[in-house]
Amino acid sequence: MAASEDDSLEDARLARRVSDARDTDAEALLCARLFPRIRAYGLLHLRDSDDAVDLAQHVLVVVIESLRAGKVRDVDRFSAFVSGTCRNTTLDWRKGERRRRELLDRFGPTFASVVEPAAPAGGKRLEHCLGELAPRERTILVLTYFADFSGDEIATELEMSPSHVRVARHRALEQLNECFEGRQ
Amino acid sequence: MIPHDRLVGLVFGELDDAEQRRVEDHVLGCSGCSAALERLLALRSAVSEAVRAGAVTMIITPGLLERMRREALVTRTYVIPPGGSVACSVGAGDIYTVVDLRGADLSRVSRLDVAIEATSRAYRIEDVPFDRARGVVLVAQRAATIRTLPSGAHTIRLLAVDEGRDREVGRYTMNHTAFTLPS
Numbered sequence: 001m002a003a004s005e006d007d008s009l010e011d012a013r014l015a016r017r018v019s020d021a022r023d024t025d026a027e028a029l030l031c032a033r034l035f036p037r038i039r040a041y042g043l044l045h046l047r048d049s050d051d052a053v054d055l056a057q058h059v060l061v062v063v064i065e066s067l068r069a070g071k072v073r074d075v076d077r078f079s080a081f082v083s084g085t086c087r088n089t090t091l092d093w094r095k096g097e098r099r100r101r102e103l104l105d106r107f108g109p110t111f112a113s114v115v116e117p118a119a120p121a122g123g124k125r126l127e128h129c130l131g132e133l134a135p136r137e138r139t140i141l142v143l144t145y146f147a148d149f150s151g152d153e154i155a156t157e158l159e160m161s162p163s164h165v166r167v168a169r170h171r172a173l174e175q176l177n178e179c180f181e182g183r184q
Numbered sequence: 185m186i187p188h189d190r191l192v193g194l195v196f197g198e199l200d201d202a203e204q205r206r207v208e209d210h211v212l213g214c215s216g217c218s219a220a221l222e223r224l225l226a227l228r229s230a231v232s233e234a235v236r237a238g239a240v241t242m243i244i245t246p247g248l249l250e251r252m253r254r255e256a257l258v259t260r261t262y263v264i265p266p267g268g269s270v271a272c273s274v275g276a277g278d279i280y281t282v283v284d285l286r287g288a289d290l291s292r293v294s295r296l297d298v299a300i301e302a303t304s305r306a307y308r309i310e311d312v313p314f315d316r317a318r319g320v321v322l323v324a325q326r327a328a329t330i331r332t333l334p335s336g337a338h339t340i341r342l343l344a345v346d347e348g349r350d351r352e353v354g355r356y357t358m359n360h361t362a363f364t365l366p367s
Contacts, residue, residue, distance in 0.1 A: 008213040037218035040211060043225045044195065079213040086212060126230050127239045135243050135312045142242060145231035147251045151196070157245040158313045166198065173192050173224065180223065 007033070008079045015078040018067040027067075031060050038086060045090050055093070059085050129179035137172035140165060186210050186217045195224050238279035241329070243298070243312040244322045249282060252324070258282050262358065269337075269357035276366060278327035285321045285342060288354035290314055293344040296353075298323065303336035311345075331363040 011033060017026035038059050042052030062085050066072050072081050130138055136158070143149040143157065151169075155162040186207065193199045194207045211217045234240055236257065244252070252258045259277070262270045263284040274281060290296065298309040298321065314321045321342060342354035 007215050011213065033215065036222065037212050037215065040218040040222040040225070041208065043222060044208075079209065083209045083212050086208075126227075126234055130231070130234060130240055135309050138240070138242050139244065139248070139313050141227075141231055142235055142240065143245070143248055145228045146235045147248050149247065153247070157247050159316060166196075169196070170189055170192050173227075174188055176227070177188050177220070177223070 011082075012076055012078045015067055015072065016075045018064065019070060019072060019075055022068060027064055031064070034060060034063070034082065038082070041086050042090075046093070051093075055086070055089060059089055062089070125180065129176050132179055133172050133175060137168050137175070140168050141172050141176075144169060185220070186214065188220065191217065191221050191224055194221070236279075238326050238328055240324075241326050242324050243309065243314075244282070244324045245313060246315065246320075246322070249322055249324075252280065252282075258324070264356040264358070266354045266356070269359060271359045271361070273361040274327050274330040274363050276331075276363075278330075280324045281327055281330055283323045283325065283340065283356075283358070285323070285340060285354060285356055286319055288319045288321075288342050290316050290319045290342075290344075290353065293353065295345040296321070297343045297345055297350070299341040299343055301339045301341075303334055303338070308343075330360075333360055333362065335360060335362040 011030065014026045014030040014033070017023040018030065035056050038056040039052045042055035043049065046052055046055060059082070063072075063082060066081070066085075067075075072078060074081075130141070133141070139158070140154055143154045149157065151162050151165050154160075155165045158165070160168070190199075190207055191211075194204060194211075199207060211221055235252075236255065238257070249258065249261075257279045258281075259275070259279070260272075261282040261284055262272050263286065264270050266287040272281070285298075293314070293316070295311050296314050298312050300307055300309070309323075312321060323340075336359075338358045338360055340356045340358065341352055342356075343350040344353050345351075
């Protein structure tokens with residue numbers, strides 16, 4: 001599974017412009033490209049949209065400062081540097097070493113212009129797409145997201161095996177995704 | 185783009201450590217994949233909001249009913265025995281009405297459908313979850329929809345489906361009084 005080549009190559013090209021020439025246009029472009037991806041990573045690990053935005057801003061500060069200072073040794077492997085910074089920051093924050101407020105106070109406004117709202121998922125479209133699901137799959141999603149039941153708890157409630165719950169949940173989410181993309 | 189299935193595995197912690205790392209690395213380098221991941225993660229609050237807004241008609245379980253009651257989403261529950269009937273209505277502030285269909289022998293049923301015949305329309309909900317041991321099916325209906333129904337008798341039938349054939353295992357009647365705005 002290779003990372004999306006187009007995105008990674010373009011990221012590395014922009015990173016080189018920052019590293020070699022302190023190109024501010026390249027910095028802005030790079031931030032705009034990376035911000036939503038890091039925010040998605042933050043949502044996955046921190047489960048809070050404000051924390052995810054904070055993480056994205058913090059990581060971008062570290063990445064840009066490192067590029068400017070020539071600390072990113074292998075710019076061709078820039079994506080690995082971003083991944084590592086995301087992981088280390090998340091780990092640090094979990095350990096309670098959260099000096100990020102300080103950093104945000106210093107650098108927060110810098111990236112305000114690249115903050116876009118998270119991808120919309122609700123509204124009438126969601127209601128329509130939920131209505132298109134098989135009843136059992138709709139119940140599984142509601143138990144998962146609204147009631148916060150684990151896969152094992154859902155299996156007990158619905159008298160299904162945990163593996164069948166997983167399969168049904170995957171199928172339901174795939175169908176929702178297709179519905180959102182207008183493929184059904 | 186990474187297969188959607190892999191992103192679902194990432195969200196629900198179903199991948200081993202090495203695979204999780206590979207998928208995360210990919211997502212951080214892929215705009216389309218990170219957008220898809222964010223959409224998946226946003227579903228948690230979006231689905232919850234839809235449920236709280238009374239927008240989802242669904243077959244529920246006892247655990248889900250308890251949770252909905254805790255959030256005051258269910259204010260009326262009609263418990264009906266097989267062959268029984270109940271007088272029912274809906275209030276202006278109701279969010280969901282739950283119909284508790286019980287007493288049917290579901291012990292040997294593999295697939296169960298619910299057929300609803302109302303004055304205005306008839307429809308069928310296929311392959312619903314049910315409580316086999318207690319013979320219970322719980323239907324949570326949107327109160328907003330019920331408020332649009334005229335007065336009349338609604339028949340609900342539980343149909344066991346075996347090899348494509350229907351076998352009625354329960355019949356219930358709801359005598360509905362149409363909603364009128366309080367004066």
